[in-house]
Every structure is written in C-alpha cells, then in structure tokens.
Amino acid sequence: MFTAERIADKSDWITTDTGDWEIIIGLEIHAQVASKAKLFSGAATGYGAEPNTQVSLVDAAMPGMLPVLNEYCVEQAVRTGMGMKAQINAFSRFDRKNYFYPDLPQGYQISQLYHPIVGEGEMLVELGDGESITVGIERLHLEQDAGKSIHDLDPNATYVDLNRCGVALMEIVSKPDMRSAREAAAYVRKLRALVRYLGTCDGDMEKGNLRADVNVSVRRPGGDLGTRCEIKNLNSMRFIQQAIEYEARRQIEILENGGEIDQETRLYNTDTGETRTMRSKEDAHDYRYFPDPDLLPVKLSEDWLAAIKASLPELPDDKKIRFVSEYGLSEYDASVLVSDREKAAYYEDVADGNDKKLAANWLLNEVFGKLNKENVEISDSPVSAAANRAIVGMISNGVISGKIAKQVFEICWTEGGDPEAIVEERGLKQVTDTGAIEAMIDEIIAANPDQAAKVKDKPKTLGWFVGQVMQASKGKANPQAVNEILRKKLL
Amino acid sequence: MSTLNELTLAGALKGLASKDFSARELTQAHLDAIADADQLNAYLLTTTETALAMADASDARRAMGDVGALEGIPLGIKDLFCTNGTRTTAGSKILGDFTPHYESTVSANLWRDGAVMLGKLNMDEFAMGSSNENSAFGPVVNPWRANGETQQLVPGGSSGGSASAVAAQLCLGATATDTGGSIRQPASFTGTVGVKPTYGRCSRWGIVAFASSLDQAGPITRTVEDAAILLRSMSGHDPKDSTSLKADVPDFAAACTRSLKGMRIGVPKEYRVDGMPGEIEKLWADGMDWLRAEGCEIVDVSLPHTKYALPAYYIIAPAEASSNLARYDGMRYGVRVDGADLTETYEKTRGQGFGEEVRRRIMIGTYVLSAGFYDAYYIRAQKVRARIAEDFKKAFETCDALLTPTAPSAAFKIGARYNDPVQMYLNDIFTVTANLAGLPGISIPATLDNAGLPLGLQVIGKALDEETCFAVGGALERAAGFNAKPNKWW
Numbered sequence: 001m002f003t004a005e006r007i008a009d010k011s012d013w014i015t016t017d018t019g020d021w022e023i024i025i026g027l028e029i030h031a032q033v034a035s036k037a038k039l040f041s042g043a044a045t046g047y048g049a050e051p052n053t054q055v056s057l058v059d060a061a062m063p064g065m066l067p068v069l070n071e072y073c074v075e076q077a078v079r080t081g082m083g084m085k086a087q088i089n090a091f092s093r094f095d096r097k098n099y100f101y102p103d104l105p106q107g108y109q110i111s112q113l114y115h116p117i118v119g120e121g122e123m124l125v126e127l128g129d130g131e132s133i134t135v136g137i138e139r140l141h142l143e144q145d146a147g148k149s150i151h152d153l154d155p156n157a158t159y160v161d162l163n164r165c166g167v168a169l170m171e172i173v174s175k176p177d178m179r180s181a182r183e184a185a186a187y188v189r190k191l192r193a194l195v196r197y198l199g200t201c202d203g204d205m206e207k208g209n210l211r212a213d214v215n216v217s218v219r220r221p222g223g224d225l226g227t228r229c230e231i232k233n234l235n236s237m238r239f240i241q242q243a244i245e246y247e248a249r250r251q252i253e254i255l256e257n258g259g260e261i262d263q264e265t266r267l268y269n270t271d272t273g274e275t276r277t278m279r280s281k282e283d284a285h286d287y288r289y290f291p292d293p294d295l296l297p298v299k300l301s302e303d304w305l306a307a308i309k310a311s312l313p314e315l316p317d318d319k320k321i322r323f324v325s326e327y328g329l330s331e332y333d334a335s336v337l338v339s340d341r342e343k344a345a346y347y348e349d350v351a352d353g354n355d356k357k358l359a360a361n362w363l364l365n366e367v368f369g370k371l372n373k374e375n376v377e378i379s380d381s382p383v384s385a386a387a388n389r390a391i392v393g394m395i396s397n398g399v400i401s402g403k404i405a406k407q408v409f410e411i412c413w414t415e416g417g418d419p420e421a422i423v424e425e426r427g428l429k430q431v432t433d434t435g436a437i438e439a440m441i442d443e444i445i446a447a448n449p450d451q452a453a454k455v456k457d458k459p460k461t462l463g464w465f466v467g468q469v470m471q472a473s474k475g476k477a478n479p480q481a482v483n484e485i486l487r488k489k490l491l
Numbered sequence: 492m493s494t495l496n497e498l499t500l501a502g503a504l505k506g507l508a509s510k511d512f513s514a515r516e517l518t519q520a521h522l523d524a525i526a527d528a529d530q531l532n533a534y535l536l537t538t539t540e541t542a543l544a545m546a547d548a549s550d551a552r553r554a555m556g557d558v559g560a561l562e563g564i565p566l567g568i569k570d571l572f573c574t575n576g577t578r579t580t581a582g583s584k585i586l587g588d589f590t591p592h593y594e595s596t597v598s599a600n601l602w603r604d605g606a607v608m609l610g611k612l613n614m615d616e617f618a619m620g621s622s623n624e625n626s627a628f629g630p631v632v633n634p635w636r637a638n639g640e641t642q643q644l645v646p647g648g649s650s651g652g653s654a655s656a657v658a659a660q661l662c663l664g665a666t667a668t669d670t671g672g673s674i675r676q677p678a679s680f681t682g683t684v685g686v687k688p689t690y691g692r693c694s695r696w697g698i699v700a701f702a703s704s705l706d707q708a709g710p711i712t713r714t715v716e717d718a719a720i721l722l723r724s725m726s727g728h729d730p731k732d733s734t735s736l737k738a739d740v741p742d743f744a745a746a747c748t749r750s751l752k753g754m755r756i757g758v759p760k761e762y763r764v765d766g767m768p769g770e771i772e773k774l775w776a777d778g779m780d781w782l783r784a785e786g787c788e789i790v791d792v793s794l795p796h797t798k799y800a801l802p803a804y805y806i807i808a809p810a811e812a813s814s815n816l817a818r819y820d821g822m823r824y825g826v827r828v829d830g831a832d833l834t835e836t837y838e839k840t841r842g843q844g845f846g847e848e849v850r851r852r853i854m855i856g857t858y859v860l861s862a863g864f865y866d867a868y869y870i871r872a873q874k875v876r877a878r879i880a881e882d883f884k885k886a887f888e889t890c891d892a893l894l895t896p897t898a899p900s901a902a903f904k905i906g907a908r909y910n911d912p913v914q915m916y917l918n919d920i921f922t923v924t925a926n927l928a929g930l931p932g933i934s935i936p937a938t939l940d941n942a943g944l945p946l947g948l949q950v951i952g953k954a955l956d957e958e959t960c961f962a963v964g965g966a967l968e969r970a971a972g973f974n975a976k977p978n979k980w981w
Contacts, residue, residue, distance in 0.1 A: 055592060057818050060823055061698075063579070063699045064595060064695075064700065065697075066696050066731060066733065068730065068733055069733065098813075098814050100820060100837055102822050102833070105822070106817065106818050107814065107816075107817020107820060208966060288860035288862075288865075289860075289865075290811075290865070293734075294733060295733050295734075377567070407775055
C-alpha cells in the first residue's frame with residue numbers, strides 16, 4: 001500500500017492531551033490534458049467561452065453518437081507517466097462509470113478503472129528545507145470531465161454548461177505517502193511543475209485545470225491506519241492545506257471522544273474553512289463499471305513508446321542534478337531554479353556565457369525577489385533574460401558593482417532599455433582608476449581629520465569612510481579599491 | 492394502380508436505366524402502396540414530400556449521366572437510424588418529436604448512392620423485441636396470414652416494420668438492425684431476405700444504440716441479389732465509429748451466382764433443439780440436399796457452447812442497454828415529466844417514457860452490472876461469449892459456412908407470447924450466436940409451412956466473408972424457388 005512505511009516528522013505531529021497523532025494523506029489529482037480538443041470529440045476546450053458553445057453532438061450525448069479517442073490525449077498521458085517514471089501499460093481500456101446527473105449527458109463518465117494507461121511510479125518531492133520525500137504513484141488514468149451545474153442563476157432551476165463536458169483529464173492517484181499538509185502541498189507543487197515541464201497540463205489551479213481530491217486519516221504515530229475521508233475538488237494550494245489541517249483535527253476530536261470515523265466523501269467550505277459531509281458510504285453510488293463497448297482497447301507499440309520517450313524534455317530532477325554537478329550550484333539553489341520550467345529556462349539563458357553561480361545568485365536574490373514583490377510572472381518580466389545576462393556579465397567583468405547592478409535593473413524594469421547602453425550613457429561604470437579614487441579619499445580625509453585620527457583605535461569606523469567615498473563616487477568607485485587605499489592611508 | 496412496387500430492387504435499377512419509368516413514378520407507386528397499407532402499421536412516418544423531391548433530384552442526376560449505385564431506388568428506413576430533419580423515435584415515446592440535425596452514416600451512404608427515402612419504419616422500442624409488439628406506436632402486422640385465417644400475425648422483431656414493408660411491397664428494400672436476430676428472424680417470418688453483416692461492416696454512427704457490441708445494421712429485401720446491392724452501399728469504414736472495420740467492400744452482388752463446387756457446409760448438431768417443428772427439420776434437410784446438388788459437402792460440426800448463448804446474450808445486451816439508454820433522461824431532448832425533485836423527474840420521465848420491455852431490460856442490465864453481481868453475470872457472460880467465438884473458429888476449420896434454420900417457428904399470432912418474455916427470447920436461439928461472435932448471417936426464405944407461412948434458412952459465414960453467405964444464399968434461393976407472396980388483404 002505505502003511506498004515506504006514512514007512515520008511523520010515529529011514537527012508534523014499533532015499533540016493533544018491524549019498524546020500524539022500523525023496524519024496520513026493520499027491525493028487524487030485531476031489534471032486537465034493540455035489539448036485543444038476533448039477526449040472523445042472534436043469540440044474545443046478553451047477556457048472562459050460562452051456557456052454551451054463548445055459542445056459537440058457527442059458531448060451532448062445525442063442519440064446514436066459515438067466517442068472517438070483523441071490520440072493526442074493518450075500521448076500526453078503517456079508522457080506524464082514517463083515523467084513520473086511510472087509503468088506504462090501497453091494495453092489499457094476505457095470503462096463506463098454509470099450515474100445520473102444533469103451535467104453528465106451520457107449518464108456515464110468514460111474512465112479507466114480496470115486497465116489504466118499508467119501504473120505504479122514514484123516521485124521525489126522536495127520539501128523546501130533541503131529535505132525530500134518519495135511519494136508513490138498508484139496509477140494515472142484518462143477520463144472525461146463532466147459539465148458544470150450552475151445553481152445560482154435562478155432560485156427554482158439549475159442551469160447546465162456542457163463546455164467542460166468531455167474534456168480530457170488525467171487522474172493521478174498517489175499512495176498514502178504524505179504525512180502533513182506541507183508535504184501534500186509540496187507534492188502538488190512538484191506534480192504541477194512536472195506536467196508544466198512536459199507541457200501535458202497547464203497546471204493552472206485558478207482555471208480549474210488542476211484539482212485535487214484529498215484522502216485524510218489519522219493514527220497514533222506508526223500505529224494502525226485509521227478510517228479515511230475524502231475531501232473533494234480542492235482547487236488551490238491553500239485550500240488543500242487548510243482542508244487537511246481542519247479534517248485531521250476533526251477526526252482526532254471524534255476519536256478522542258470515543259467516536260468512530262465514518263468513511264465518507266466530504267466537501268470543503270472555502271468560506272468557513274470547514275469540511276462537511278457530501279455523501280456517506282451508505283449513499284455511495286454503485287457505478288456499475290464495465291468496459292465501454294464503443295471503444296477499442298488502447299494498444300501502444302514499443303516503437304511508439306520509444307519515440308515518445310526520446311521526445312521528452314529534460315525533467316526537473318535531471319536538470320537539478322546537472323545544475324549541481326556541472327554548474328556547481330547548491331542543491332537548494334538548483335531545486336528552486338528547476339521548480340518551474342520557465343524559471344529554469346530563464347536561468348539557463350541568463351547564465352549562458354556568464355559565471356553560473358553569479359547568475360544563479362543574481363536571479364534568486366534580485367530578480368525573483370522583485371518578481372515576487374510585484375507579483376509578476378517570469379514570462380511577463382519587463383526585464384528580459386538577455387538584459388539580465390548583460391547585467392550579470394558586467395558584474396563579473398567588474399564594469400559595475402553589485403549595487404550599481406541593482407540600480408541598472410531598476411532602470412530596466414521601470415524604463416526599459418539596454419543595460420550596457422544605460423551604464424554607458426549614465427556614466428555608471430565602476431571607477432577602477434586608483435588615482436581618481438585616491439584623490440577622492442584624500443579630499444574626504446582632509447575634510448574629516450578627527451574621524452581619520454580615530455580609525456587607528458577603532459578600525460571598525462573605517463566603514464564610515466568607505467560609505468563617504470561610495471557616496472562621493474555615486475556608488476561607482478570599485479569598493480575593493482576603496483577599501484585597500486583607505487587601509488593603506490589610515491591604518 | 493401502378494405495379495412498379497412489385498419489382499425487385501435489381502429489376503427497378505434496370506427499368507430506371509432503360510428509362511422504362513422515372514424515379515418519380517417508381518417512388519409514387521410506393522407512396523400509393525404505403526397509403527393503402529395503414530393496417531400493417533409498418534411506417535411510423537411517410538416522408539412524401541422528401542421522397543418526391545429526392546426522386547426528382549435523382550431523375551435530374553440520371554439525365555445528367557450521374558448515376559449512383561442505388562440511383563432512384565425508394566427505400567424504407569428503420570426508425571432507429573437518425574435522419575437529418577426527419578423525426579426519429581426508435582419506436583419509443585421517450586424521444587417525443589426528436590428530430591436530428593444529423594444523418595446516420597449508413598443512411599447517408601444510401602443517399603450518396605442516389606436512393607430515395609420513403610419514410611421511417613416501425614420497430615420494437617429501442618430494437619428490443621422479437622415480435623414488434625413492443626413499439627410505442629402499436630404493433631406492426633405481418634402481411635402474411637395462415638391459410639384460411641384472418642388472425643393477425645407478428646412480423647418478428649425488432650425490424651418488424653422493415654420486414655413487413657418489404658414483404659408487402661411498400662419499398663424495394665429497407666434498412667434494419669440486428670442485435671440478436673432482429674434482421675434475420677423478421678425476414679424469416681415475412682418471406683424476405685435479411686442480412687446481418689460482420690460486426691463493424693456498417694458504421695453504427697447515428698444509429699440509436701441498443702447494445703453497442705452486438706448492434707449491426709443490414710438490409711432486408713425480397714431477393715438475395717437485392718440484399719447484396721443494398722449492403723454494398725450501406726457498408727464501409729467510418730472514422731466516426733471506432734468499432735467500424737477498415738476493410739474493403741467487395742461487390743457482394745457478384746458473389747450471389749458464384750459456384751459452390753467443393754465447398755464444405757457445416758451443420759451444427761447443437762441447433763437440433765427439442766420441440767423444433769418437423770417442418771423446420773425438413774426444411775433444414777432440404778437445404779442440405781439443395782447444397783449437395785450444387786456440389787457442396789455437408790459436414791457435421793459442433794458448437795458446444797450454443798446452449799449458453801441465449802443466457803449470455805440476455806446478460807450482455809441488457810447490460811449495455813442499461814448504460815446506453817441512460818442518456819434518455821429528459822434533460823436535453825425528448826420527453827420530460829417533471830417531478831418534485833431531480834430524482835423524481837428522472838423516475839417519472841423514464842418510467843413513463845419507456846415501455847415495459849425496455850424497463851425490464853434496463854433493470855436486468857442494471858442488476859447484472861451492480862456491485863457483487865458483476866463477476867457472476869457480466870464477466871461470466873463475456874467468458875461464454877469468448878468460448879462461442881472459439882467454437883465458430885474451430886468449426887470454420889472444417890467448413891466454409893454453416894447452414895441452420897433462422898428461427899424455431901413461423902410467425903405467431905399477435906398477443907400469443909406477449910406475456911411470456913422467456914418464450915419470446917427463445918426466438919433468438921439460432922441467431923444470437925452470430926451476434927455474440929460478430930459473424931455475418933443471412934436468412935433466405937425457403938418454403939411455406941403447412942399453414943402457408945414462410946420459413947427461412949440461415950447461412951452463417953466467417954468474419955468479413957459475406958460473399959460466401961451471398962453465394963450459398965443465392966444457391967438456396969434458386970433451389971428453393973421460393974416465389975410465394977402474401978395475399979393482399981389490407
């Protein structure tokens with residue numbers, strides 16, 4: 001069942017009057033396949049279209065309509081499976097999951113119960129503090145999304161939008177290998193990064209193309225497993241974590257009061273932060289799964305699989321190893337840089353022809369900080385990778401200091417322009433001419449004889465002079481040269 | 492009244508080609524015959540204007556030298572085929588006045604080849620039945636009556652409207668569908684030729700689904716050659732149906748006169764069922780003699796799992812149907828009966844919209860798929876199905892085609908078996924096996940029984956070997972010399 005029997009880190013235990021508890025978490029992620037057409041019809045999948053404008057006869061389940069498998073979606077599922085280093089099943093099949101609901105026109109969802117396209121795999125999940133855990137993957141299968149029921153347009157009627165109906169989803173089921181909300185969030189983040197690297201899912205939780213069902217149970221650390229509850233349809237990292245925290249405490253409270261956990265499906269209320277019963281085990285549907293007779297089994301040839309494998313991009317784990325071994329970056333810096341395909345590509349662009357570590361530091365400390373602060377995506381950064389490459393190049397060649405570099409970056413951010421030209425035009429080049437620096441220093445010492453006299457006794461006050469020189473040079477004096485000359489003259 | 496409707500399809504093609512009459516005249520003759528045959532209840536809808544417009548268009552094409560394989564041929568369409576702009580009911584009330592904005596691939600192929608649509612033919616609701624008594628629009632009446640009797644007989648089912656219309660000369664041929672015998676059994680009951688081709692030969696796209704893994708479209712006509720001509724136009728790979736076969740469509744008509752010399756015809760011993768009328772036994776023996784005379788060798792074969800075929804069929808077909816019919820929920824099209832809440836709306840809509848037999852099969856299908864029963868019923872039935880397919884494969888190692896009766900009886904009286912579903916299901920005993928194995932089968936009218944009612948012989952061929960079915964069928968047709976017609980009483 002588990003990938004590894006693991007007891008939660010003590011810091012993740014929940015301690016009450018009766019002792020310690022740990023949380024056991026498994027996730028089912030629904031990742032929308034980044035495909036222009038639906039899983040079994042040619043209808044479009046664009047986000048935000050007018051209701052019921054992206055609905056084919058098949059999606060609306062008109063009489064006599066038949067599904068035809070979109071092979072592009074199959075390819076994306078296989079790519080994702082390969083990215084998770086999971087077993088790819090050369091034989092898979094679609095089953096019908098039968099239930100009635102107005103947003104499910106066929107009266108069944110086409111899914112894969114008995115023979116999923118991807119079997120077991122493993123994912124290394126970094127927790128952000130240098131620690132990492134391994135999360136087992138149970139399976140990945142393809143299925144159709146349902147339409148959307150809209151209950152709040154009319155007090156007496158429910159409206160149905162079928163645009164989403166039939167859109168291809170990859171359901172990725174993890175093993176119960178997570179032990180805290182933070183681990184669950186890290187897993188989702190890693191999976192999101194992976195599908196974005198692969199281009200198999202946009203991973204945009206706000207648009208609902210990555211959603212999670214969370215299975216939560218609690219137990220005494222290392223003890224017998226408890227009964228789990230499933231919390232449905234969480235669509236943000238924050239909600240996932242809050243729902244887990246709430247649900248774990250709810251279950252502990254029941255158990256500590258001598259109660260039992262009912263295995264049930266629950267919904268998370270984003271307003272109150274609580275979960276509530278959606279349906280109990282007794283009310284669970286009998287889905288009457290059986291192989292869909294309208295569709296042939298999916299058989300994948302070795303050649304086809306080999307071609308897919310060869311076309312995979314470098315994945316985050318491999319990229320991280322390369323950044324550490326080839327570029328000499330720290331594990332931590334490397335894992336931050338590879339956490340997102342665009343970030344990694346941006347970094348490689350900036351580092352091209354430059355000092356790799358310097359480029360990493362520059363991005364991690366300056367550029368990403370600014371992007372975060374301004375809430376701008378890296379793809380929308382007003383300072384291009386090429387501009388940053390030029391700035392880093394000027395730092396390492398001693399043309400500008402780190403401090404001036406920040407100034408140049410700010411100018412590029414607000415006004416745009418070529419960094420080299422900015423440095424040139426605004427005279428921001430570092431002054432490395434020792435004669436000029438010496439002249440400035442002499443002037444400052446002459447103006448502050450008392451201060452200068454103190455330096456010998458209190459060497460720390462040398463810093464005051466450095467500041468004065470930098471101010472006088474408008475930051476352009478080479479700080480190293482300033483230090484050296486000051487030391488010579490005053491110590 | 493014109494007698495153009497008495498022609499065969501092949502004969503009509505010749506007459507049209509030699510300008511003996513126009514497509515409009517041919518179509519009008521059929522429309523007149525239909526108007527005169529309300530008592531048969533074969534047509535649910537006669538598309539008079541469309542028919543005449545299509546006939547005129549056909550005449551115009553012919554004048555331009557643009558002549559399709561079915562140019563100007565008036566046909567009836569089973570109401571299971573969706574027809575663009577023409578109401579399609581599947582024999583059910585639940586679809587209301589549903590009018591598709593799309594055309595089934597099979598019917599589109601017919602119009603592509605120049606055929607003319609006369610109207611939509613009555614059928615058992617959702618193709619479930621063997622007597623056509625399950626139509627929401629009343630039973631179809633068989634044009635045949637027992638000697639000296641006036642009692643109305645069933646035409647068989649579910650393609651009873653198609654069979655009755657062809658037998659009564661209300662069209663030159665009709666489309667039909669066969670899930671467990673729904674083409675061949677009514678053909679046998681009405682003295683017509685019915686062909687269920689190999690599963691996947693005809694596209695299922697646009698045909699209201701009953702049991703997807705078994706449903707297959709085919710023609711009902713008055714001669715083997717007519718069936719061959721019609722099937723050729725109906726067939727062909729369709730990318731819109733994943734189960735449609737990528738196989739070339741041969742000239743089936745050319746196979747109808749092929750020599751049978753040296754061919755081995757298998758006779759499965761398991762088809763000698765208890766209580767089979769002596770007349771059917773005799774017809775079967777006559778069939779063997781006719782084929783021996785053509786130079787065939789008759790060999791005994793065994794299909795040991797035959798006795799499990801009917802039970803397996805009545806698990807698999809209802810299971811698929813229970814799911815296929817879930818879409819008739821009153822939400823998007825068809826009839827809705829509002830209830831106090833969603834569940835009650837579903838219950839009322841489906842409870843009132845579906846007839847008794849459809850409800851029975853949905854319940855059976857729901858039951859056999861439900862948790863705890865799935866393995867015992869559905870999975871076992873699938874295993875039986877695989878065994879049955881193996882039986883045929885083995886049998887075909889020693890023969891080229893099989894000869895069997897089509898049905899265990901002649902047409903029976905309306906109402907006689909209506910309240911005994913098991914007795915009714917037994918009608919399919921010789922036909923379901925071909926559906927379970929996906930094989931082609933043809934029913935040939937071969938004789939009249941003592942009461943003067945037609946009986947058919949069935950030829951089952953290897954997958955995609957309809958040509959051998961047509962060759963053997965053609966020989967049986969010639970040997971039997973069956974040319975009886977029902978006496979017009981309507």
